[in-house]
Amino acid sequence: MKRRLFDHSELIELCEVPGVSGREERVREKISVMLGVEKSKLQTDKIGNLIFEKEGLANEKEVLLMAHMDEIGFYVSSLRSDGKLEVKNVGGIIEETLPGSFVQVFTKTGVVDGVIGAVPPHLKADGVAFEKVVDVGAKNRDELVELGIDVMDFVVFRKTFALLNNDYLAMRSLDDRFGCFTLIEVSRGVNPRSKVVFAWTVQEEVGLRGAKALASIYNPDLAIAIDSFACCSKQNAHIELGKGPVIRAFDNSSISNYEVAKFIVSLANKEGIPIQIGTTGGATDASVFVEKGVPMIALSVPVRYLHSQVEMINLNDLENLIKLLTKFLEVF
Known part of the structure; x- marks a missing residue:
């Protein structure tokens, strides 16, 4: 098996930490320790x-x-x-992946396991429809209260991972814990030319809120x-896992700076x-700085099955992203 520059078990540990938008405190503490x-x-x-x-130097x-x-x-x-929990989506949930999911409810006092059930084919003929609720095995509301569950507790999919064919990691919340891990790894080893502000942001999935707060300061x-x-x-048929990190040339919110993108391509070569170049939908934290007149660029690795419970990346792409970003900061 190939020896990498980083320990992928640390990435797995970071992905395992729960933290929906607005409740990132556990992730923040984990990153603080890892740094x-x-x-x-x-x-x-x-x-x-x-x-x-x-x-910087x-x-x-x-x-x-x-x-x-x-x-x-x-x-x-x-x-x-009836003992069930009604829930509100946080971020872009793929609704068709919900039936038959294991979840965890994080309360003030601990963690409660639960499931989002599914309708068996035996009952569909009777008109039974799927209902997006969390079942924790409680018979009524009083039992939910006894379990310590309350409104505004957060729920995540129960985390598991698979290392596929040595190079591919599949796991929930690789978006964007691979990015958080990249910043950790780069910050540990880089001797930057310019001053670098490393920022692990909150509430990106619900409107880039953390980045907007940073834009008021930096x-x-x-x-x-x-x-x-x-x-x-179809739009990105040329982008493949295993063929290197990606420059997001443009998406729904911003266009990566042309000169910086060219420089990064030249440096990679x-x-x-x-290195790969592609276009996509969505937005990134860097896009909010465009309105301030700040040039931006978005870097990534290809992710298969994004926003699902089985997001997948190629670990070689991640290693090359860390190398590329480190080299860039040393000369920019």
């Missing part, structure tokens, strides 16, 4: 972004580098009299988002790092 720096060097702003500033410019901590999931919106020379690239569509 291995003095707590005094870390900042947490009022909305919950985690910030680590690293001085020249400090002529400032680069803001972002990845979001939050994941899709649910909030408990109601405790029903006015960098370049904003970079490390986020997912949904591959394997010089260093022998494979």
Whole structure:
């Protein structure tokens, strides 16, 4: 098996930490520990972004580098009299993947296992329809209260992972924990030319809220988002797992700076790092800085089955992204 520059078990551990939009505190704490720096060097702003500033050799410019901590999931919106939990989607849930899912409810006192059930074919003929509720085995509302469950508790899919054919990791919340992991790895080893602000952001999945808060404080020379690239569509048939990191040339919210993109492609070619260029939908944290007149670029790895319970990346792509970003920060 190939020896990589990073330990993928650390990425798995980071993905396992629950943290829907607005409840990223566990992820923030995990990242703080993984960084291995003095707590005094870390900042947490009022909305919950985690910030680590690293001085450069020249400090002529400032680069803001972002990845979001939050994941899709649910909030408990109601405790029903029949013991079921009504839930509200957080982020872009793929509704057709919900039936037959294992979930976990995070309460003030602990974790409660549950399921989102499915309608068996035996009952569909009788007109029984799927209902998006969480079943934790409670008979009534009183039992839900006894379990410590309350409105505004959050729910995530129960996490598991698979390492496929040595190179492919499939797991829930790779979006965007692979980006968070990239920032951790880069911050550990890079000697940047410019000052770099590493920011692990909150509430990206519900409107780039954390990045918008950062935009009220920082006015960098370049904003970079490390986020997912949904591959394997007709639009992006040329983008494949295993063929290198991806420059998101443009998406629904922004256009990556042409000169910076060209420079990154030239740098990748010089260093022998494979690189891909594609377009996609969605938005990234870096897009909010365009309105401030800040050039941006979005970097990623191809992700198969994005926003599902089995998101998949190629670990070689991730390694090459870490290499490329490190080289870029050393010369920009």
